[in-house]
Amino acid sequence: MPQDYSYTIEEVAQRLKVSKLTIYDLVKKKELAVFRVGRQMRVNEEDLHAYINRNKTGSHEKISIETSKILPSPAPSKLIISGQDVVLDVLGKYLEKETEAKILRSHEGSYNGVLAMYNGDCDIASMHMYDGDTGEYNTSYLKKIFVSHPYILINLLTRxxxxxxxxxxxxxxxxxxxxxxxxxxxxxxxxxxxxxxxxxxxxxxxxxxxxxxxxxxxxxxxxxxxxxxxxxxxxxxxxxxxxxxxxxxxxxxxxxxERYDIVLFKTAANEVLINKVKSILTSRLFQEEVKALGGYNISQMGEVIYETL
Incomplete structure (x- = not known):
């Protein structure tokens, strides 16, 4: 093959026989180099081979991907939260104190924020997507978008x-x-x-x-x-x-x-983050600060609305 051949994230996942989410985790942890063509991430062939060679053990090619499902990952240097409600800024402030990560804000609408998370461009996506057939919010949309991705949906507030x-x-x-x-x-x-x-x-x-x-x-x-x-x-x-x-x-x-929720992927890399988010949302200080803003119902704040196995 030519030296400048490159693969999509899906093609890399297929070659390594893992999920796309695992590849996104490797990219996020900077273990696998990527470049972008528009919004699409691609991996050079030589970078993929370099990753495989770095993870060989003994005389067998052993790709150390499964360990990401067992061992805790290092804390991220930055976290991106998508959505427009001011309460997300308050959440970001608390997360910055709890995780020492730099919090960045993306002000995308619900669906675009979720797609950004799917593409590895966002860590926490907020959403308030109404389903007229059920009168419910968010769950039916996520089940269609994250078909093969484990995730957790947590209530932030009702407004x-x-x-x-x-x-x-x-x-x-x-x-x-x-x-x-x-x-x-x-x-x-x-x-x-x-x-x-x-x-x-x-x-x-x-x-x-x-x-x-x-x-x-x-x-x-x-x-x-x-x-x-x-x-x-x-x-x-x-x-x-x-x-x-x-x-x-x-x-x-x-x-x-309307129910306003946040969604995170359920991965080893996110385990600490998910626990931090739950702890913050159920804390007295955070809830008092949100309540002081006025106009929010926080009775379900921190409640897990839906979680994949």
């Missing part, structure tokens, strides 16, 4: 989601079906965000065609962005969370109580 409307609610918007009023313009969130999932599922349940919603194709990437556009009168309605309405000159019309 209210609904409509941002102009101050004083001059149009008298009260319920979801009011979105069909003529001449009412919406500003939408990007595909993959929790707010977009809530809107699309509600439209589906109420059998409202998207094409009848003026402004449906106009998108912004945060709760703050859409609230600001409503406040300035460029749109009359948007979907978002209650906390943001307190920061912007808009009124808030509640629609649902």
């Amino acid at each position: 209210r989601a609904g409509f941002y409307v102009e101050k004083g609610n001059p149009l008298g918007i009260e319920k979801f079906e009011d979105i069909t009023r003529p001449h009412l313009r919406i500003i939408n969130r990007e595909k993959g965000s929790g707010a977009r999932a809530l809107l699309d599922e509600k439209l589906r349940i109420h059998q409202i065609p998207r094409t009848t919603i003026m402004g449906y194709e106009d998108e912004e990437r945060s709760h703050l962005d859409v609230a600001s556009i409503v406040a300035r009168g460029y749109a009359q309605i948007a979907v978002g969370i209650e906390q943001t309405a307190k920061l912007v000159n808009v009124d808030f019309i509640p629609l649902v109580e």
Whole structure:
């Protein structure tokens, strides 16, 4: 083969007969060198051979991958938390003290944050993806995305989601079906965000065609962005969370109580991190700090919502 041949993560996993998650762990621990083509990670053939040679023992090729399932891994130098709620910043502050890792924040929406975690670009992803068929949040989506990946879903909080409307609610918007009023313009969130999932599922349940919603194709990437556009009168309605309405000159019309969870992969490398997160979320100090922010239901905080075997 030519010297510059490279493999995808999936191809490396197939060659070594391990899961893609194991390869992502090796990359994260800098045991296996990679380079990127766009968002895709690739491994040079010579780097793969170098890894194999470093892990030979005796006269047999023995790749020391299975030990990652038994031995604790060194603490990561940085942790990336994805999501937009301010409580994630508070969690990051506590984790920085507990782990001595540098906490970085990514402000992706729910689905994109989960995909970033799948691709090894995120350590903790937050999500609030509404399933209109069950009325539940997050679990049904994760079961489809992480088909072969062990993970744990932990509740962070419950909060209210609904409509941002102009101050004083001059149009008298009260319920979801009011979105069909003529001449009412919406500003939408990007595909993959929790707010977009809530809107699309509600439209589906109420059998409202998207094409009848003026402004449906106009998108912004945060709760703050859409609230600001409503406040300035460029749109009359948007979907978002209650906390943001307190920061912007808009009124808030509640629609649902949404469960806001965080998800982590269940790996040996993450075992210490998972225990730290659980300990922080159930601690009195953390819960008191979140409660002081106002508007959050913390009755399930730290509860394991779903966990693979």
